[in-house]
Amino acid sequence: MDSVNVELLSALASYSVHRALVCSRSEFFDAACRNPFKESETGVIDLTEDDPEAVEHMVNYLYHLDYLKKPLSRRSSQRSSRPSSPTSRRQRSKKLNLALIEDPLLATMAAANQSARDPMTPPDEQANHFDDSLDSAKFPDTPLEEAFQEDPFEAVETEPETAVEKAHLLTHAKVYAIAEKYAISGLKALARKKFAQQIEVHLSSPEFPEACQEAYETTVDSDRGLRDVIIQTFRANPDLTLRKDVELAVRETPSLAFELFRMASGMPVFT
Template sequence: MDSPNVELMSALASLFECGKYSDLTIICGIKRYPVHRAIVCSRSTFFDGACRNLFRESESGIIDLTEDDPEAVEHMVNYLYHLDYLSKSLSRRTSQRRADSPLSGRISSLRKSKKLNLAMVEDPLLAMASAANAMPNPLTPPDEQPNRFEADLSAKLPDMPVENLVEEDSFENMEAEPEANVENPHLVTHAKVYAIAERYGIPGLKSLARKKFAQQLELHFGSSEFPEACQEAYETTVDTDRGLRDVIIQSFRSHPELSLRKDVESAIRETPGLAFELFRMASGLPVAS
């Protein structure tokens, strides 16, 4: 039985997926998001103001965000119904179906089974040869009579041990399906989501984007996304918003080698705000006044 929290989140997700009872539409380019005023207006100061006052959006029931980044808008809307974004976890039904599939069970049993050891299988030629050697022959001494079974067998078998003839188990070498975006830190995406959360007054999303940005930057400070993420953070936020900027400055403090990268150097040259703060940091001055 699902807990009350899971039940509530499932109900919100269902409302978003099917669009039932929707009374507001968010448009961004070619994408349309049927949403619910009670949900989005209670979470965003922008949507609350747009629907509560006598604006065009309040009368038409359509809010056009085409000028915003489409990816950031999608993550914002997803957060309003799922309390998260960039979450690709499988549903319970899908996971159960995959686990119960006949092919999955067959592969699992094959992976657990041991390889066939041919050394333990009795070879019929060897058995016949052994039987022939065991039969006494009064006409020819055993040391002088050649055994044609053994001669034929030695000509057919290679010099390598029998164990090496076993083919490699293809199931043991099958790699598991990689998780989506495991190595992609999405630094630029988190910076965009942080900016759009600030623009539309969604403090919970802003806090979540900062947390994701800081965690991924700590793990992937050497990522090729780092220079672009720095530019995105400094160009889409005001000087007094230290949410992402402090995280970036701390990365330069912890990893001075970042300044030696050519791509990072180019980003610093093109981002005056970042260059100024790094200059103050190198001079021993407080970065933020």
């Protein structure tokens, strides 16, 4: 397996990413790359069963420690507004080479290597050597934006979440689920924070009941991250139960209905 890159394959795109960066932020990817699994031999991790939008946001987080605040690709903007089909998915399939992004650590290492090759540099100034093994690299907690020289997410528009009227409740629920699946604790905490902030602003959105269903169907009972936010929202806004779309979502989601019943009965929601 390439010691530098690993390929994350989603249903709509292929992401060539820095192995050390991805593995440093995901316990799942770290195990897949280091243990004697098929992924460690081929260098390809199959994510085609996951929601492609959630995969894109996950990859964006791995590099920028955020999502939905970066420039969107033209293709991703288009597919968010059109229904997808097998044919259209193949037509919009793309390969994004995230290895083209120059990570702050890689930039520092490249500069050191260039200095070592420069005959004008005195030998005593080259004493500060860097280990060229990416696997042993320690990445900074906060990436430096200016160090990224090429963003493979073809920038055509910037969509700050706070400036967009459209709700992203469902998106945050999906990102939360994929963060749990691939053991990316930072992304999971960020998705919960964004979900909680959005639910206050977009409580009347038609996306609210669907997001509730997504949260309950993709998490286990003991994972209270999104579930507690939803229960607290129902407790603070009892009129939500009068909405037909919310009623339908509750009827179709037994675990949500059960917890709302316990809440209404004055019992602990989760024991």
